[in-house]
Amino acid sequence: MDAKEIFDLIVKADERLKYATPDKAEARKAQARDLLVKALEEARAIGNDQLVQQAETRLADLGMPPVAGGAGEREDAPAVHGSPLPEAKAASAAGRRPTPLDPYPEPRPEVEGGDEKSYPPELGTDAIAILEGRTFMFSDSLGDVPAGSIGGLLHDDTRFLSGWELTLNGQPLSLLKSRVVDYYSAAFFLTNREMPGLRANTLTVRRFRFVGNGLHEQVGVYNSSSEAVRFELRLRVGADFADLFEVKSVVRDRSAKIDIEHDPDLSLLHFHYENEGYLAETNVEVRRSGVIRRGLEERLDPSSMTEPEPLQEHKPAIDGNDLVWDVELDSRTGLVFILRVTVRVNETVLEPMHDEFGEEQQQVEGALTNWLEEVPRFRSDHAVLKNVFDKSILDLAALRIAGELGGESYIMPAAGLPWFMTLFGRDTLVTALQTVWVGPELARGALHLLGALQGKE
Template sequence: MTFNSGEPVPVASVGGTVTLVEGSTFCLSAGDGDVHEGGAHGLFFRDARLISRWELRLDGQPPQPLAVLSPEAFAARFVLRRPPQPGHADSTLLLVRERLVGDGMRETITLTNLGGEATVATLALHVDADFSGLFAVKEGRPRPGGADPVVAGSELLLRDRADGTHGVAVGASGDPQVRPGTLSWHVVVPGGGSWSTEIVVQPSTGNRRVQPQFHRGQQLEHSGPARKIQAWRQVSSLVTAEDAGLTQVLRRTESDLGALLIQDPTKAGNPFVAAGAPWFMTLFGRDSLLTAWMALPLDVRLALGTLETLARLQGSRTDPLTEEEPGRILHELRLGPDSDEVLGGNHYYGTVDATPLFVMLLAECWRWGADETGVRALLPAADAALAWIERHGDRDGDGFVEYRRATDRGLLNQGWKDSFDGVNDAAGRLATPPVALCEVQGYTYAAWLARAELAESFGDPGTAEDCRARAERLRQRFAEAFWLPDRGWYAVALDHRKQPVDALTSNAAHALWSGIALDEHAAVLVERLASAEMNSGFGLRTLSTGMAAYNPMSYHNGSVWPHDTAIAVAGLLRYRHLPGAVELAQDLAGGLLDAAEAFGGRLPELFCGFARADFGSPVPYPTSCSPQAWASAAPLLLVRAFLGLEPHVPRRTLTVTPRLPERWGKLTLTDLRLGPATVRVEAERESGKVHDLPDGWTLA
């Protein structure tokens, strides 16, 4: 969706971390633009850190930061000044750092003298590189002394000591003095005048330089990243809302998702979306699939590109080291130097939910108007995924999909709550694998129904009947095994003894989203989810406050994840006929959007699960990723769910049943592309209109 352009929005306080991202390139820096050694800061490219130090000094001192502005996710302006002279309150020398990332980095430094008298200034940029792998940086164990600096004319070259074929070149205008580790300038800035230098960081791999997505002297709007985001906006729908907060969040959503787009380097075609910065700037099965689902109103090609890329990487053999199995959908793709050490290879398959989600998304693409040829081409991959569910996912033949890692190097938990303590019972005891997760059974149920619909659409009624029967059997077995009648919620999982893991978690809400929940169970579950134990006031907690393992500052045991809350809202609206479901959905969505406004319009990966009454504002989780794909896409799922927007392009039907929160006011979707049709949807509260619906279509 394209949103009305606005003024650049602050992305961090001057004391916070600033993240810029464009595809597989991202930069983490302090609020003054400096990249400090010894932490997670750096310029990263293809899962390796190129620049580990990038510190600017003005007359030997750090400039004083004033503000950080970001017009897009891949660019920022750091506004600073020279510290005032002793005895003076003000400074007349302004310094602006304009940074752009995209297969490299460009930084333009401008000094502006606001005084009437010429001033002398000395600039020094201290640069270093360590070429550490992403995992090493994340875990706080970077390589020591990873670069050999060489001065080559006006450039500073840094080479990886461990692998001389990789490096980075730093060149600048303004006739700098270049020494190992430093570029410096001694300049005179006339009164009322300016001086600037342009610095370019260019990676090299295999002794060949990578061409950045920009040229020297090129204006930001003409750069490769800017052209990519412009193209993304041109093919996407336009959404406008009377609610200013919602509009701000959706504008940031559009920008961040566009910046997270990655083109498959092995084949030309539709893009996929990376999971999120800083640690997940790559293809993740679960994250990329759910993000593509949420973003379908933007452009169905994103979902199709995600499916095509995952199908090319689908498991074809059994390998315990990477947990690859025939038909299994990839969990994570990495390119960095430590991928083999951490994952056992560049491709890691240790996830239990990506495989059914793949089949679910394929049918949803079909409904939203994806090219039929592309959908048909992916049917063998969908059938291989269902075969994995039966042969490998269901380890003991009981009808449920469970996981157990193949070696001690794999992920202990392989659902979306994949931290080591992410699955526990009401007493806080960790579940012993094999573990059958609540939400995964729902995804599997929906996958069988998805394949049934595709089979019926493509003239295969026998397969359709078989898949529907499998789905119904699973639904009944799920109700019997997972529902806890004395508690009023679904067990988060079954353990190795097939005993319920009885904690109240947000996973149960995913059973609403997938549709596996029976009405009589869903009606009770709505009441449990509405309690103060689950509803923090800023979103749904991952774990109830009444459970022994609850910790609002934990990763998965009491925190709030925006994508998780959005899925819960979509699930509640699926059961909108039940008492309290719509009201709870509106309350959760309102809290989540309030949290987004508190975070400057950008929802983070997660935040702490303290009650709203405790602090009045959401409390950040220290290492939360931002931007993060499914958090960025979550507001789109809210919009779609509250609109009751359900197209079925092959059948030429469109369902719109709005239940919009009152605070949203009027909501309009323009240029919503549904296969060959382009329509406009207008809605307010419980009324909606669709314009430009072609002849022969049915509006429900």
């Protein structure tokens, strides 16, 4: 074999490593070793020291010790498709040089401190995010916010709920279906898992959620079996008052400055945080909690949850920061209740804005009804094009945030849902410019706010 053919073997070995996918990395390494061992033997046979050195260097990068006199002459040489012997790996680790496939031959020392070290767990690709103005809620597909996760109810860059988990007999529920309904609402349809004394899918659980300033959530648990069922339903609640950017990295422990009060008579949990002139509160209240013993089918209509229809009252107990319902449901009956979360920021108390799907919104500046009345009309016989336009208008409406600065109110586009519901200089300006023809008040609000916050030095 001549020098060019040997060099081609080395190039082929490099290509095996370069284009290796994670699931085939080990197989590609074995193929590369085969090629390099052959190249090394042929290079020695023709006395080409330069090619010998190249082959040896690449074999060392793969963790294979020097091959004295060719792989065939070493009794302890690894098999063609095998791995280096353990002692050979340890001996060669210090001598390996970084390569694209193996950039850190030796373990890197851990770097202490900094936000990059530890991140809270994500909520999955099917997580549900809904928002209204400066309020948004981010949960997993079950509607839960596990403690320590990146989810929660946030308003004005502060997290007012950091834990919101519904369990049945101590176990998470199983998902049937969940989705965003309106940009400010979501629906979750769940059932129970297989557990002692309770067959899977015996109970149907549905959660209807609405955000806007606070949170309004309607919960119903229905016994569709032919027998009575006893169970414990528990809602774990937590509030850490973390800053928006802490939520995605490391949350400071504020527990020493958070006061928690319970009012069993009102089924109320109260979380109070105060620090250097900043005050924040979360109030979780259970309303109209009771058992339905007739007319169950009609009550599946979410709007009926707000009707003043009498129930057989069944209030929850309070266990720590958990709300607990210990209930027995006869066949074809259900437990229903409403959860209302109000938030307070300094002297401003915010009540939930919505409690129905597709409802007529409050006629306040920037409300969706006003927005839809003022945007240009678009008509087309092309259904896809029409749907794209309508959905874009709704998405843009969902990104609007309103406020007041210098005695003048403003509405402007935020940078993005859910983590960037705030002012971004370039992003806000570009979006405002591109949507002047849709809603010029967005551009006016962006210019007003950016002008007021412009640097003077």
